[in-house]
Amino acid sequence: MKKLIALFLSCAVLASLAACGSPSSGSADGGGSTDSGGSANSGASSAPVSAYPEKDLEIIIPYKVGGTTDLAVRGVLDAIPKSVLDRQIAVTNQVGGSGLIGTEAFLTHDADGYTLGLLNCDLVLNFVNGTTDINPTERMIPLATVEQDPYLLLAAKDAPFSTFAEFIAYAEANPGQLVVGVTGVGTVPNMLGSILTKAGLQVDSVPYDSATDAIAGVLSGESDICISAMAPAVGNIESGDMVAIAVTSADRSIASPDIPTMAEVDDRFADVNLLSWIMIAVPAGTPDDAVAFLQSALSDAVASEQYAATRETFYFEPITIGVDEQQDFIAAQADYYKSLLG
Numbered sequence: 001m002k003k004l005i006a007l008f009l010s011c012a013v014l015a016s017l018a019a020c021g022s023p024s025s026g027s028a029d030g031g032g033s034t035d036s037g038g039s040a041n042s043g044a045s046s047a048p049v050s051a052y053p054e055k056d057l058e059i060i061i062p063y064k065v066g067g068t069t070d071l072a073v074r075g076v077l078d079a080i081p082k083s084v085l086d087r088q089i090a091v092t093n094q095v096g097g098s099g100l101i102g103t104e105a106f107l108t109h110d111a112d113g114y115t116l117g118l119l120n121c122d123l124v125l126n127f128v129n130g131t132t133d134i135n136p137t138e139r140m141i142p143l144a145t146v147e148q149d150p151y152l153l154l155a156a157k158d159a160p161f162s163t164f165a166e167f168i169a170y171a172e173a174n175p176g177q178l179v180v181g182v183t184g185v186g187t188v189p190n191m192l193g194s195i196l197t198k199a200g201l202q203v204d205s206v207p208y209d210s211a212t213d214a215i216a217g218v219l220s221g222e223s224d225i226c227i228s229a230m231a232p233a234v235g236n237i238e239s240g241d242m243v244a245i246a247v248t249s250a251d252r253s254i255a256s257p258d259i260p261t262m263a264e265v266d267d268r269f270a271d272v273n274l275l276s277w278i279m280i281a282v283p284a285g286t287p288d289d290a291v292a293f294l295q296s297a298l299s300d301a302v303a304s305e306q307y308a309a310t311r312e313t314f315y316f317e318p319i320t321i322g323v324d325e326q327q328d329f330i331a332a333q334a335d336y337y338k339s340l341l342g
Helices: 002-021 068-078 097-107 121-128 164-173 188-198 211-220 230-239 288-302 305-313 323-341
Strands: 031-035 057-061 088-093 115-120 140-150 152-156 178-183 203-208 225-228 242-247 275-283
Touching: 057 068, 057 097, 068 088, 068 115, 068 140, 068 230, 068 275, 068 288, 068 305, 097 115, 097 121, 115 121, 115 140, 121 188, 121 275, 121 323, 140 288, 140 323, 152 164, 152 211, 152 230, 164 178, 164 242, 178 188, 178 211, 188 203, 188 225, 188 323, 203 211, 211 225, 211 230, 211 242, 225 230, 230 242, 275 288, 275 323, 288 305
Parallel strands: 057 088, 057 115, 178 203, 178 225
Antiparallel strands: 031 088, 115 275, 140 275, 152 225, 152 242
16 A cells, blocks of 8 residues: 555656646646657548657646546556657646546647547547537547546445445435435446436435545545546555445456456346546547557557556556457447437
């Protein structure tokens, strides 16, 4: 635990130092700079790129510093060697609107290969439910998948249940008495409340700005359970302050194989397969050479031993989505969200 806390503190110091020397434009919620690079895909422009990259790059992360997305993206960027990219990628965290504010800002930049952004589960969900008109498959080119993990259902150590089966029994015996903390309206974790309701459980959902806030809500007694990726929760799990009672994926987590899935505990959740996933992307129309370079560099970084160590530290799953599989994965996730919303 001490080792993990030290690692978090080190990351915070490095991010702060990088922000001071970063060529980045303004940031809404912190930022930093990291040496990195990238490779190519369909949907790109055929315009040639001369000696790309000729200058530093920027990536806009539409979530807070220190969260799952921020940790995964920075971990991959750090794993790109200078021999591949002797330029900096300045990291700008621009938060708000369930990721839409930073995403919209990212798409206002020229499609020249020098501004990167994110294509993730929340963006696809927001497009499917009509919250945004940003069609990610038309407006962006995915470069590399940097995170794909199930969410955890978490309870406090002194909750009147310590397993998912006990949670279901308690909810059925106390209809309307349980409060579920979810991570923001318009995010994939926010769908947990409707999933529990469709299963016949009468619970109230309370949205929080981030997984960290949702976890704090459980620890303070404001809510009874919450949904979170592993990274923000690992410290409280290891300390014994929280208990992970289920994962939201169809299969058990490779990183946390002892935690049961919702589906295996109760058949009412047989179709539940909520995943957190993140892809680094560029705007559609980015020149082929820039896309190819970025895809190659980022894919190699994702597969590197350095990033494998980062994944293990934060209990991230191994990445199984290759460059050529990303578009099909996005389409399948969109169809899944439609089935849940219907």
